Amino acid sequence: MAVITLVERIDALLPQTQCGQCGHAGCRPYAEALAAGRDPINRCPPGGEDGVRALAQLLDLPALPFEPDRPQPKPRALAVIREDSCIGCTLCIQACPVDAIVGAAKQMHTVIADECTGCELCLAPCPVDCIDLVPVDRPDDGSREQVMARAALARKRHDARQARKTRDAADKARRLAERAAVPAPAPSAGTAAAPSAPSAAVDKNELIRKAMERAKQQAPVAATASSDKMAVIRAAMERAAAMRAAQQDTDEDQQ
Structure with a gap:
């Protein structure tokens, strides 16, 4: 028989929005902090005052009001994307903790309201500010029963998303490892002239050196700033010509 830990019992009372308003990365980390006694029970605005009372009863603590300088409970609102303004950047999809946004790169996105x-x-990452929050117009939307019903679904979707991200990361690591393990291809018959590459590189360096020497000799000793600039340009042109010639020689040798 599985033993339900205190963290799991606390987490079961949280709304599973993963919003971070409590100061943690999600509901589970907040539950862990509560179980360890590191945080107070009044830091979950989506859970509302009913959520504070439920946590107080579980942990045998007095119910606390929400701190004035921290996020306050408010009616729930759903994200709605203005589809004619959406550029398909996918940043909102990456930010959604329960995969409630669907779409593809450079294609219109939309929010699944029920999820x-x-x-x-999703608001902050949107580069074109095309996401609005529309209040939910249902009198019982904030009731404890509705909050817990939504939490059960949200927890499943969040867990599924985390599992998928873990699989994707493992698959990527495996592909990279397989790619790194593939031996380098053996030289083909067409690359038999490869041993002459060092000598070709030496010849190219020698051509560049001679070109630079010629450029220095051509630059007047008492040149003005303008003539110095022209000398630099001529030297660069010489070097470029020499490098092109060397590359052509190398290509011909390899052919």
Whole structure:
């Protein structure tokens, strides 16, 4: 029989919006902080005052009001994308903790209303500000029963998203490892002249050196700033010509 830990019991009372308003990266980290006694129970605005009372009862603590200088409870709102303004950047999709936004790169995105938790995490990354929050017009939307019903679904979707991200990371690591393990291809018959590459490189360097010497000799000793600039340009042209000639010689040798 599985033993339910205190962290799991606390997490079961949280709304699973993963919004971060409590100061943690999600509901589970906040539950861990509560179980360890590191945080107070009044830092979950989506859970509301009912959530504070539920946590107080579980942990045998007095119910606390929300701190005035921290986020306050408010009616839930759903994210809605103005589709005619969406540029398909996918940043909102990456930010959504429950995969409630669908779309593809450079294609219009849309929010699945029934899956949206109202966490607001999609607002900040949107580069064109095309996401609005529309209040939910239902009198019982903030009731404890509704909050817990949504939490159960949101937890499943969040867990599924985290599992998918873990699989994707493992697959990427495996592909990189397989690619690194592939031996370098053996030289083909067409690359038999490869041993002469060092001598070709030496010849190219010698051509560049001679070109630079010629450029120095051509630059007047008492040149003005303008003539110095022209000398530099001539030297650069000489070097470029020499490098092109050397590359042509190398290509001909390899052929």
